[in-house]
Amino acid sequence: MALILYCLALIISFYLLAEVSDRYFVVSLDKIAERLKMSHEMAGATLMAIGSSAPELFVAIISLIRAGDHAAIGVGTIVGSALFNILVIIGASAVVRSARLMWQPVVRDFIFYALSVAALFTVLRDGLITWVESLFLIIFYGGYLLTVMNWKRLFNHADGDLMDDGYEEPALRGWKKIFIPLHFVLRKLFPNPKRYILTFMFSIGAIAFLCWVLVESAIGISLILEIPEVVIALTVLAIGTSIPDMVSSVIVARQGRGGMAVSNAVGSNIFDILIGLGFPWLIITVVEDKPILTHAEGLNESVILLFASVALIFITFVISRWRVNKKLGYTLIFIYAAYLVREIVGLYY
Template sequence: MMLLLYVIVLLVSFYLLAVICNRYFIFSLDRIAIKLNMNSDMAGATLMAIGSSAPELFISFIALYKPGSENMGAGTIVGSALFNILVIIGASAMVRKAFIAWQPVIRDVIFYSLSIILLIYSFWDGKIILLESVAFLALYGIYIIAVLQWRKILPYKDDEKDLAEELKEGKNKKTEQKNIFGKFLNGIDLLLDFIFPKSEYYWTTFFISIFFITGLSWVLVESAVGISVILHVPAVIIGLTVLAAGTSIPDLISSLIVARQGRGGMAISNAIGSNIFDILIGLGLPWLVVTIGGKIIPVATENLSSSIILLFATVAAVLGFLIARKWHLNKFSGLSLISIYIAYLLWNILQVF
């Protein structure tokens, strides 16, 4: 009975995440981007990355105040970063082929690499102090400035579908369902329309979306863990799949939506930009809250160090892959990246058995 309940909750959570990301989060994000005169990659690297990465920030704050879980936030963020780079970019490429402007990718890779270097330096002595926490936030501030000014440094043309043109199509049309399950989904749609404000209140819609995305991500992960425990799935598999990828589901859904709309560059900027946010803000902000009072945060480096090095190797491989493909992404590219992630999972599982 509990298994069935967990499955139902899991499926409903997936559905709600997809609907909220598609109908409210992306829509409000586009309206804000137009208002702020931001192009696709700028919106993907900032607004979209920040909004869809809220679950990681939430988990990091919880980890700091949960006894014995001081490294849970760091572990979750390092684990989901690999998923973001390989699976999100790979899945986006499989949805629709695209030519990617190299200039914003180089920008994001540079700052992502700097984020990893700062993370390695902070973990080196096994503790986090106030100055290191401030450095994380300062680097993210510099990244935001770079995003806003990058076209002046390396001019490029945004060939992706214009955001204003996308908005002319309106929100995704809802189709009326006539079967029992369909009527249940229609009921959920009506409830969401009641909760979320009208389209002109896009800032309010944006923040309400982030709130629901965070809550639903937590419910989704807890449901998946419950199913795994009932089915006696080994803990290592739960950690590598459910916990590592679970909080990145909003990033995946959001990236697939914009990739399907022909905005592959925005999807990539979201994937890498989310990783930058997760490291610099997802870790830096909770660490600052604790260290500003004079406390020192201990961090275990045994398992995390190898994962951090792997992140470096992965982003270098993806960049090399894009250069080799002359900045084109297609189904073959996507399948190759996802295959690397699957191979990584299998290798880790075989290490245990």
């Protein structure tokens, strides 16, 4: 009975995370970016990255501050989410609509992403996280932001893809109708979207609460099924927390903004690794005045796979002259499916 309740809590939390992030949090951040007169690239690298990566960030924070030794949940969620983003989100975006990418921002983001993965591998190698390593990750993200701000001075390119104004978000249909009561509750709880500052604050609170439910449910399922927490994080939590990224990327890909979909996936991964892990680690190591034991040595193989997938996709983009199509999309999704099967089979053999 407890297992069924934990699974229901996971499903409902995943759905609510997608709705809160997509309908309220990201929208309020977009309004804040307009108010601050931020460029599309700067807003995407900062506010939009925070919006789409908030679930992973909160899972990492909660897994560290919760009583017990659960640091591997946060690390596993972010590594698994990074794999999902780079393979499934880019793959699904390519499947729904072919596109030609602007190479300049793609090259920039892939270079920083590869360096971020290399930094993560180095930090996790001994299973201990110090405040110096945490601070380095955060400073590195600051270097990424400075590069984003000045990249167009070095390489002149357009600010974004062309928009297809004819696209409309689909209404709730079929199985989604079972979530109508949840939509009613959200509409009653959240303020008018025009009050975007208040909406932003409500969204933060809702995401934090839902991520707490996710962590507690993941720990409960792990104990009942006797599955390592890191495996639950790499698979179930990683996919669930990536749903907001998946929804927004597929929508913009259908609108003909394939470049934005790719940038969202890669940019979110950069934020996840450098801030989603670096910031909680820095706070805990400074407050407790001792290194964090992650028990995440087993993630090294997944991190290596992540780096290999980045190299594969980048080389494919170069060969295809920065075009993405259905063939590439299905290939990336197949690779991720094979990875999931391998992780699950590895539990029993």
